[in-house]
Amino acid sequence: MLKVAVVRKRPEFTLEASFAAPTPGITAVFGRSGSGKTTLVNMISGLLAPDAGEVRLDDEVLTDSRAGIAVPAERRRIGYVFQDARLFPHLTVAGNLRYGEKRARAAPQLIGFDEVVSLLGLAQLLERRPRQLSGGERQRVSLGRALLSQPRLLLLDEPLASIDAARREEVLPYLEALRDRFAIPMVYVSHQFDEVLRLATHLVLLDGGRMLAEGPVSELSLRPELQSIVGPDLVGAVLEGVVTRVDPEHGSADLTVGRGTVQVSVRGAPVGSRVRLQILARDVILAAQPVQGLSVRNAIASTVTAISNDDYGQVLVRLDVGGETVLARITHHAQKALNLRAGDAVWTLVKAVSTRGHAFRITPAGV
Amino acid sequence: MPSSAELDALRLSLEVALRSVAFSLPFAVLIAWLLTRARFPGRMLFDAFVHLPLVLPPVAVGYVLLILFGVRGPIGGWLRAHFGIELAFTTAGAALATAVMTFPLLVRAIRLSLENVDRGLEEAARTLGASALDRFVSITLPLMLPGILAGAVTAFSAGLGEFGAVITFASNVPGVTRTLPLALYTAMQSPTGDALALRLALLSFALGLAGLLAAELLVRRVRRLLGP
Numbered sequence: 255m256l257k258v259a260v261v262r263k264r265p266e267f268t269l270e271a272s273f274a275a276p277t278p279g280i281t282a283v284f285g286r287s288g289s290g291k292t293t294l295v296n297m298i299s300g301l302l303a304p305d306a307g308e309v310r311l312d313d314e315v316l317t318d319s320r321a322g323i324a325v326p327a328e329r330r331r332i333g334y335v336f337q338d339a340r341l342f343p344h345l346t347v348a349g350n351l352r353y354g355e356k357r358a359r360a361a362p363q364l365i366g367f368d369e370v371v372s373l374l375g376l377a378q379l380l381e382r383r384p385r386q387l388s389g390g391e392r393q394r395v396s397l398g399r400a401l402l403s404q405p406r407l408l409l410l411d412e413p414l415a416s417i418d419a420a421r422r423e424e425v426l427p428y429l430e431a432l433r434d435r436f437a438i439p440m441v442y443v444s445h446q447f448d449e450v451l452r453l454a455t456h457l458v459l460l461d462g463g464r465m466l467a468e469g470p471v472s473e474l475s476l477r478p479e480l481q482s483i484v485g486p487d488l489v490g491a492v493l494e495g496v497v498t499r500v501d502p503e504h505g506s507a508d509l510t511v512g513r514g515t516v517q518v519s520v521r522g523a524p525v526g527s528r529v530r531l532q533i534l535a536r537d538v539i540l541a542a543q544p545v546q547g548l549s550v551r552n553a554i555a556s557t558v559t560a561i562s563n564d565d566y567g568q569v570l571v572r573l574d575v576g577g578e579t580v581l582a583r584i585t586h587h588a589q590k591a592l593n594l595r596a597g598d599a600v601w602t603l604v605k606a607v608s609t610r611g612h613a614f615r616i617t618p619a620g621v
Numbered sequence: 622m623p624s625s626a627e628l629d630a631l632r633l634s635l636e637v638a639l640r641s642v643a644f645s646l647p648f649a650v651l652i653a654w655l656l657t658r659a660r661f662p663g664r665m666l667f668d669a670f671v672h673l674p675l676v677l678p679p680v681a682v683g684y685v686l687l688i689l690f691g692v693r694g695p696i697g698g699w700l701r702a703h704f705g706i707e708l709a710f711t712t713a714g715a716a717l718a719t720a721v722m723t724f725p726l727l728v729r730a731i732r733l734s735l736e737n738v739d740r741g742l743e744e745a746a747r748t749l750g751a752s753a754l755d756r757f758v759s760i761t762l763p764l765m766l767p768g769i770l771a772g773a774v775t776a777f778s779a780g781l782g783e784f785g786a787v788i789t790f791a792s793n794v795p796g797v798t799r800t801l802p803l804a805l806y807t808a809m810q811s812p813t814g815d816a817l818a819l820r821l822a823l824l825s826f827a828l829g830l831a832g833l834l835a836a837e838l839l840v841r842r843v844r845r846l847l848g849p
Contacts (some may be wrong), residue, residue, distance in 0.1 A: 301744055334748040340741050344763045353759075354749035403749045476779045575697045 256281070256407060256439060260297050260317075262305035264364055269293050271465040273458045277312060277407070277439035282454035282471070284444055286483060289460040291443045292337075292338065295409045299334050300327035311407055331361060333405030333438075337412045339392040341384035347395050348380040354403025361404040365436065370398045373435060374428050389417040390424030397428065401436070409442045414449065429453060434618040447484045451492065451502055451532050452614040459483065475532065476572075486566045490534035491580045494616070497523050506551075509613075514576030517551040519610035531613040535570065538582035539603035542592050551606035556580070558598045561589070575602050627820060629796050630804035634828075637712060637787070637800055638780035641720035642773050645727060650762075650769065653731035672725045674786075679722060683789025686718055690790070710791055715798040718786040723776040730775060734768020735761070767843045771836050778832025782825055801825050 259272035269290040275281035284293045296302035298309055300316065303324060309317040311332075316325045333354075341350050355367060371377050374394045384392060393413050400408060413429075414422045426449070433440070433453065444450055450457060450471065457474045459466040466479040474480050475492035495511035497520075505521050509529055516531075523529050545553060560572040561580070569589045571582045580602060584594075594600070647808040655661075656668055674682055690697040690708045700706040708714035738761055747754045791798040793807065805821040808814030 299748055301747065327744075328750050328752055330748075331750070332748065334745070336741065336745060340739075340745040342742060342746075342760060344766075353746070353751075357755070399749065432800035574796070 255310075255312065256298075256441070257310040258292070259295075260299060260304035260309065262293060262297065262302070262304050266575045267293075269463040271449050271458070271460065272307075273465065273468040275439070275441065275456050275458070276313050278437040279456055280433060280442055280454045281456040281458060282442045282444055282450040283445070283458045283460060284450050284480075284483070285460035286445055288462075289479075291445075291460055292411055292461040292495055293463075294460065295411055295441060295443055298407075299332050300325060301334075301606065313405065318618065331358070331404065331406050332445060333400030333403055335393070335396050335400050335410045335413050337410070337415050339384075339389075339396040339573040341387075341392055341395055341399070343384050343385075346380065347376065347382050347384070347387070350384070350395055350399050351376070351380075351402055354399055358402070358404040364404060365401050367402060370401050373431055374398045388421070388424070390421045393417065393425050394428055397425075397432070400403075401432070402436075405438060408438050409443075410440060411443045412445070414444075414446070430615075447488050448611070451530060451612065455616075459585065471530070476581065486564070486568075486583070487536060487602075489564075489570070489581060489583065490532045490537070490612075491578070492532045493528060493578055493580075494528060494530050497525050497527050497529055500525055505610075507524070512575070512577035514554055514578075515538055516554070516604065517606040518613045520613040520615070523615035524612075527615050528617040529613055530616045531609055533580055533604055533609065534612065535581040535583040537604065537608040538573075538580065540571065540573075540582055540584060540588075540592065540594070541601040544601055548603070549605070550603045551603075552604040554602050554604075556600055556602045558594055558596050558600055560596055561594060573600070573602055624659070626795070626804060626817070627824070630799055630801045630821065631824065633712065633715075633796070633798070634781045634800040637715045637719050637783075637798075638777045639779045640713070640716035641723060641780075642727070642777045644716065645720040645724050645776070646773060648770070649724060649727040649731055649772065650765075650768050653728050653735055656728070657732055657735045671728055675721050675725045679783070679785025680789050682721055683786035686714075686721065686786065690717065708790075709761040710794060710798065712791075712797055715787045715791040715800065718790040719780040719783040722783050722786050723780045726779055727772040728775045730772025731765060732768075734765040734771075735770075738764045755788055764847065767840045767847065770843060771840045774836035774839060778829055778836070780830050781832070801828075814819055 255274050256277055258274040271294055283294060284383045285291055293302065297304050304317065304319060306319045308315065315323050316330055317323060333509050342353065363541060374397060376394060376398055379387065379391060387395065414425055417425065442454055454471055457471045458468045459474065459479055461483060467474055467477055472492040472494060475490065481489045493511045495509035497507045498510050499508040506517055507517055507520050507523055508533065509518050518531055520529055554575050556573045556575040558571055559574050562570050564570040569586055571584060571594065573580045630780060652671060687709060688694055692707065692709055697708055708717055715830060741755050742760055746760045751759060782802050787800060788803055793799055793803050801821060801824065807820055808818040808821060
């Protein structure tokens with residue numbers, strides 16, 4: 255368990271956060287730019303000292319302002335992947351990778367050089383200089399360098415932010431491979447919700463230096479605090495399920511979620527693997543009666559549990575779908591037309607295609 | 622054909638400049654680091670003091686050195702009593718006078734390169750387990766290398782021609798402290814020295830030009846090696 259409770263007050267900015275992140279596991283620190291995410295991870299790393307508070311990793315105290323404990327960053331064994339990679343320009347890729355490895359001789363050697371090189375696809379790059387690398391390659395080297403320092407915790411500060419969107423796939427699959435291969439706990443800073451959905455299990459929400467909420471991603475996806483940060487188009491319940499049938503030809507899979515089954519659009523998730531799925535509220539259709547002759551692949555009997563006006567002039571409907579909660583956004587007119595009230599039975603319709611890009615395998619592909 | 626007086630002066634100038642740079646380089650790195658990174662009271666005054674030789678008359682610097690490092694001076698007397706080192710009127714003394722005069726050039730160049738070192742890289746090294754000294758040696762120093770080299774070559778070139786402080790502190794002893802500019806000055810004083818003076822002047826000119834070009838080429842090459 256990583257326990258963090260810190261305060262840092264500056265005239266222009268105050269940061270206050272306290273959370274407990276499961277280890278191993280990936281905890282996302284999520285918030286807009288300027289919400290204090292980097293300041294928070296810098297305090298975990300020891301690069302920045304809090305005015306007051308404590309940081310504990312698996313019962314080892316790293317910072318305790320009351321007891322006057324502040325383990326220096328170089329002795330914390332916490333790996334840090336910076337937004338701008340920060341590769342050493344005077345060393346080759348191999349030299350960069352070996353830098354942390356050489357200084358971690360005393361630590362248990364859990365991660366080997368050859369393994370990191372092959373896992374991150376660095377074999378062709380070893381003799382190159384950092385300036386000869388693309389943005390994605392730089393981040394992979396930076397990731398490898400941090401891993402080889404045999405960290406007990408890995409901090410990733412928006413590792414994809416300086417890479418253009420089209421090239422993020424040069425890095426994201428490697429992050430998944432890392433999560434599947436090593437049990438290193440990670441704190442992943444991001445302001446992109448799709449990255450959070452894809453990688454993280456636990457979520458810490460920051461806004462303007464204040465922690466709004468923390469908890470499992472699926473739980474927080476239903477909270478208004480998250481909804482206000484991601485905006486109307488990315489509001490939607492996050493569910494987890496197990497793949498029971500795959501149709502590789504069409505890239506679809508049947509997922510058992512709660513007591514029901516949904517058909518989703520996902521690739522690379524074999525039978526038995528776990529998949530995390532976000533059903534965007536704007537993509538959900540509600541029907542008062544069973545429907546026929548529609549192309550929609552998922553039509554599930556469900557119950558309305560709550561109706562509220564959202565911040566965008568529309569109606570957010572909370573549904574109980576086979577024991578799981580799903581959110582649907584509809585207009586006032588639609589609500590009136592269906593005469594929807596809490597307790598009503600409705601049919602929840604979700605197109606399998608609309609889940610594409612919102613469903614990700616979260617356990618190793620081999621399981 | 623160059624005469625032996627010319628060769629002596631050239632050899633001496635090279636020796637004095639080389640010794641002065643070798644001696645002052647570690648101090649220059651330390652002081653550049655203090656001026657860039659450390660916060661202490663009186664830093665501005667210290668900064669001004671380091672740069673003083675740039676604006677003082679060289680003769681005044683030589684005079685102060687004579688007072689401090691002369692045979693009966695507080696430091697000179699101590700060095701002589703404990704280590705048998707004599708500085709006044711020796712080649713080592715000429716090197717010391719040159720070192721003091723070229724020190725600001727060295728510090729300025731090194732400081733500029735240190736200011737350009739990305740602190741973020743040192744932070745990265747820190748998270749990879751490098752202690753403060755380790756970080757300095759493995760990251761900061763190599764990244765400062767272009768500045769250190771440029772400073773060293775510039776200081777060396779300037780040191781070849783240091784006149785006022787050398788002649789005041791170390792005098793004008795043939796073969797011991799008579800460097801190129803002192804030999805040139807001596808030749809100019811002699812009624813038959815016109816041809817020698819001209820040759821020495823041309824030699825100084827060529828050395829200075831070569832030094833500046835070498836500094837520039839060296840910096841470019843190292844920069845290319847280090848990357849942006």
